[in-house]
Amino acid sequence: MNNQSLFISVLNRGKAEEFLNEMRIFDLTGGIVMLGEGTATNRLLQILGLAETQKEIIILPIFDSKFEDPIHEMMLHHFQVDKRRKGIAFSIPISYLGAESVLPKDKMYDPACFFSQCIFAVVDEGQGQQVMKHVQATGQTGGTIIHARGAGVPSDSYFPFKIEPQKDIVMILVKTERVKTVQNYLNEKMNFSDPRKGIIFTLPVSRVTGIFQG
Incomplete structure (x- = not known):
């Protein structure tokens, strides 16, 4: 079985369409484009109010490993x-990720064998910058904030509709x-x-292309 991965790219706003056009060379279609913002730790940019840059986040499944190197x-x-x-x-391997009850132990990835990992923190709107301040306090240089919606009905809700x-x-x-x-610092x-405060999880990263000092 080919190793499958989830390819994630963070580019400046307006570049997603160009990226998707390039993917047609590999006969790859689909994927998801989301809007977000990058964060900079440069002191001058913060003073000028330019520490946040508008970004487009592209998520594309790669089902055949032969495409991964050419795309990077x-x-x-x-x-x-x-x-x-x-x-x-960067690429997140997905071929063998799963619960031990589903996959035998020798088919599962050990995150510790990867050089880097991606931490995802899901919080209420407006708290992303607070998370990034704590991240930077640990010595990390930046990250990306994606704007999304949660979905669900609270157990004590009296209203027959979903809250998003x-x-x-x-x-x-x-x-x-x-x-x-x-x-641990973010926790x-x-x-x-407290589940009401958000969730945090990590996924292994098999390859990174671009400046990364994490």
Whole structure:
């Protein structure tokens, strides 16, 4: 079976359509484009009010591993993600991710064997920046905030319709040896032990293309 992965790219606003056009070269269609914002730690940009940059986040499943290397090379040469503020791309392996009750142990990925991982924190709208401040306090240099919606009906609701509160999804690339430090700090500061405060989880990253200092 081919190793399958989830390709995620964060590019400056307006670049998603160009990316999807490039994917037609590989005969790959579909994918999801979401709006978000990048965060910068540059002091001058913060003073000028330019610390947040508008981003487009592209999520594309890759079902054949033969495409992964060419796509990452394309990101490097066409979108120049090796230069500052141009974007970043990374892959999350999905072939063998699953519960032990579903997959035998020798078919599961051990996240510790990967050089880096991606931390996802889902919080109420407006709290994404607070998460990023805590992330930066641990020494991390940045991340991406995706704007989304939650869905569900509270158990004490008297109304027969779904409530869809706005959510911020914070995405941070971190070196594996620092994941526990960052995640534990966020758990403490954001009180994620209370389910009403949000959730946090990590996924392994098999490849990163672009500037990454996590």
